[in-house]
Amino acid sequence: MSPxxxxxxDSFGRRWRSEFxxxxxxxxxxxxxxxxxxxxxxxxxxxxxxxxxxxxxHNANVHRGVHxxxxxxxxxxxxxxxxxxxxxxxxxxxxxxxxxxxTEAINLVAQSYGRDxxxxxxxxxxxxxxxxxxxxxxxxxxxxxxxxxxxxxxDEVGAVxxxxxxxxxxxxxxxxxxxxxxxxxxxxxxxxxMGRLAHQHGAIILxxxxxxxxxxxxxxxxxxxxxxxxxxHKVFGPTGIGVLYGRxxxxxxxxxxxxxxxxxxxxxxxxxxxxxxxxxxxxxTPDIAGAIGLGAALAFVERVGxxxxxxxxxxxxxxxxxxxxALPQVxxxxxxxQRAAIxxxxxxxxxxxxxxxxxxxxxxxxxxxxxxxxxxxDFYGVPATARASLAFYNTAEDLDRLAxxxxxxxxxxx
Amino acid sequence: MSDLRELYQDLIVDHNRKPRNYGVLAGANRRADGxxxxxxxxxxxxxxxxxxxxxxxxxxxxxxxxxxxxxSLMTQSVIGKSLAEATQIFERFHxxxxxxxxxxxxxxxxxxxxxxxxxxEFPSRVKCATLAWHTLHIxxxxxxxxxxxxx
Numbered sequence: 201m202s203p204x205x206x207x208x209x210d211s212f213g214r215r216w217r218s219e220f221x222x223x224x225x226x227x228x229x230x231x232x233x234x235x236x237x238x239x240x241x242x243x244x245x246x247x248x249x250x251x252x253x254x255x256x257x258h259n260a261n262v263h264r265g266v267h268x269x270x271x272x273x274x275x276x277x278x279x280x281x282x283x284x285x286x287x288x289x290x291x292x293x294x295x296x297x298x299x300x301x302x303t304e305a306i307n308l309v310a311q312s313y314g315r316d317x318x319x320x321x322x323x324x325x326x327x328x329x330x331x332x333x334x335x336x337x338x339x340x341x342x343x344x345x346x347x348x349x350x351x352x353x354x355d356e357v358g359a360v361x362x363x364x365x366x367x368x369x370x371x372x373x374x375x376x377x378x379x380x381x382x383x384x385x386x387x388x389x390x391x392x393x394m395g396r397l398a399h400q401h402g403a404i405i406l407x408x409x410x411x412x413x414x415x416x417x418x419x420x421x422x423x424x425x426x427x428x429x430x431x432x433h434k435v436f437g438p439t440g441i442g443v444l445y446g447r448x449x450x451x452x453x454x455x456x457x458x459x460x461x462x463x464x465x466x467x468x469x470x471x472x473x474x475x476x477x478x479x480x481x482x483x484x485t486p487d488i489a490g491a492i493g494l495g496a497a498l499a500f501v502e503r504v505g506x507x508x509x510x511x512x513x514x515x516x517x518x519x520x521x522x523x524x525x526a527l528p529q530v531x532x533x534x535x536x537x538q539r540a541a542i543x544x545x546x547x548x549x550x551x552x553x554x555x556x557x558x559x560x561x562x563x564x565x566x567x568x569x570x571x572x573x574x575x576x577x578d579f580y581g582v583p584a585t586a587r588a589s590l591a592f593y594n595t596a597e598d599l600d601r602l603a604x605x606x607x608x609x610x611x612x613x614x
Numbered sequence: 615m616s617d618l619r620e621l622y623q624d625l626i627v628d629h630n631r632k633p634r635n636y637g638v639l640a641g642a643n644r645r646a647d648g649x650x651x652x653x654x655x656x657x658x659x660x661x662x663x664x665x666x667x668x669x670x671x672x673x674x675x676x677x678x679x680x681x682x683x684x685x686s687l688m689t690q691s692v693i694g695k696s697l698a699e700a701t702q703i704f705e706r707f708h709x710x711x712x713x714x715x716x717x718x719x720x721x722x723x724x725x726x727x728x729x730x731x732x733x734x735e736f737p738s739r740v741k742c743a744t745l746a747w748h749t750l751h752i753x754x755x756x757x758x759x760x761x762x763x764x765x
Contacts, residue, residue: 551678553653557621557736569653583654583676612622613630613679 208515210596216504217593219244230563233598238383238542238589239567240433241414243497247437250496254489262488263462263479277488280495281478287498288428289419290445294477297451298491301442302410303333305429306377308444308481309406310337312454313427314375320346323372325403327365327389328354328579329382332572334408338377347374354579358385359536366397373403380412384573384587385534386517386542388412392423399424404450410434414501414591415540416510420445432490436591437497441490444481451477458483509592513541516590516599523603529610533580541590544571547606548614552584558612559605566602620732621739622679625687630679635689639672647761648675648749655681655742659749667696671750678742684730685746691727697754703727704747710734711743741765 260269352365376398398405406427414435432441460483465473529548556568639660649656657675692700709715741764
């Protein structure tokens with residue numbers, strides 16, 4: 201334990217850790233210290249059992265079969281949808297669309313909502329914090345429609361000041377797209393306030409919630425957002441599944457995203473009619489197992505308690521930040537007043553990739569690179585940062601080992 | 615930790631801290647750029663080629679310790695060599711670090727460059743070690759080309 205950092209009781213993290221089998225692994229001969237939760241999270245037994253159980257006992261195609269297996273699979277799949285609705289506090293199950301992940305959700309909105317609606321000279325407002333998934337779909341939409349992309353600037357602590365954001369809103373603003381939590385810096389954006397400002401200017405707001413949902417409560421009605429997107433694999437669920445929440449009245453009038461089976465009501469060679477929500481946006485056989493696994497993950501997170509998770513992660517962040525601040529060569533970028541448990545830093549003149557390899561040799565997994573946020577790297581004038589992104593199964597020991605590894609890296613390459 | 619010491623040997627740490635033949639080469643008649651955008655390594659290789667021989671070589675740029683050390687060691691190993699000899703060394707080095715050439719003979723033929731062989735155990739870092747060499751190869755063969763990448 202570091203003498204400089206505030207000590208804290210990490211029994212919460214240690215207790216839940218045993219639910220995650222992979223965390224018992226060794227890597228290069230050391231116990232794994234997994235600090236790359238921003239990239240993906242590990243899976244609890246409840247999720248593994250749900251996935252395995254589905255394929256062992258209930259696997260069948262959904263919606264269309266009349267046999268019992270199909271009904272079981274459908275009930276499980278649709279039950280997962282209800283779980284997501286409750287998790288987000290959405291009003292209706294028809295506002296929950298299963299997609300592959302946050303990236304697909306944003307592309308869906310850009311193409312289905314934006315493509316027909318935006319005219320040349322219309323504006324889309326994002327922030328300088330965004331992940332590539334919340335930049336590139338809008339760039340593509342601008343290229344298709346002649347709309348213009350505007351970017352709310354960052355300040356030196358890695359926050360997006362509201363004045364700068366508001367100054368870029370105008371009568372041509374149609375879409376505002378912002379991350380709830382920055383994956384590169386940990387900054388928490390004031391998305392409710394941003395939404396209010398967006399609505400004042402007649403724009404809709406999409407919130408990229410990929411880094412938020414696994415770490416604190418999210419209420420889409422309290423946020424009053426029009427779209428909210430997240431990925432299952434970042435909230436302890438399987439890869440390949442994600443969710444687009446969309447306000448019912450918006451989804452109702454949006455044209456379909458992909459065509460095929462399940463999203464239709466009737467098909468003939470004279471024309472086809474669309475299915476009702478949310479199925480209009482779910483063409484083809486869905487990732488049934490993925491959705492069921494996601495449902496199990498969200499139920500698990502609710503069991504642990506999102507408020508408790510948020511509280512624990514605040515303590516984790518304070519402990520980790522304290523350890524890093526005690527190392528004179530460490531510069532933590534991203535010091536916004538509202539911050540998630542993400543530490544993005546540079547260490548002296550050492551390149552993040554060398555640091556990542558040195559830590560890997562001691563079983564510590566961090567991410568080194570641009571974190572799919574090249575504009576954030578450009579803002580700070582660095583090619584890459586090292587990022588430790590925490591979850592509620594991380595412990596003080598994980599962070600102690602990180603700090604020790606940084607010291608070792610300084611000895612070797614500093 | 616022995617694997618790590620195999621990768622970050624003293625020679626590599628030294629060449630990263632004090633890269634040899636670093637800087638712009640005034641009077642260069644060949645140059646090429648190398649850039650791995652996903653990891654942020656970028657460098658430029660300058661050559662003075664006279665009578666099919668590399669009379670002088672420099673590099674500049676920034677990146678991880680592996681990429682900088684590899685570039686520095688590269689310049690030492692090709693200076694004064696003919697283009698054909700330099701190409702041979704490139705192919706030998708590339709074969710070993712990508713795991714295509716195995717066996718003690720392959721490594722021995724590398725001389726000082728053998729210090730980078732440990733990168734084979736870290737597949738995601740191989741491109742850091744080879745960037746300078748691919749850039750050199752382009753400088754020798756297609757001097758006006760677009761920046762090369764090993765990603």
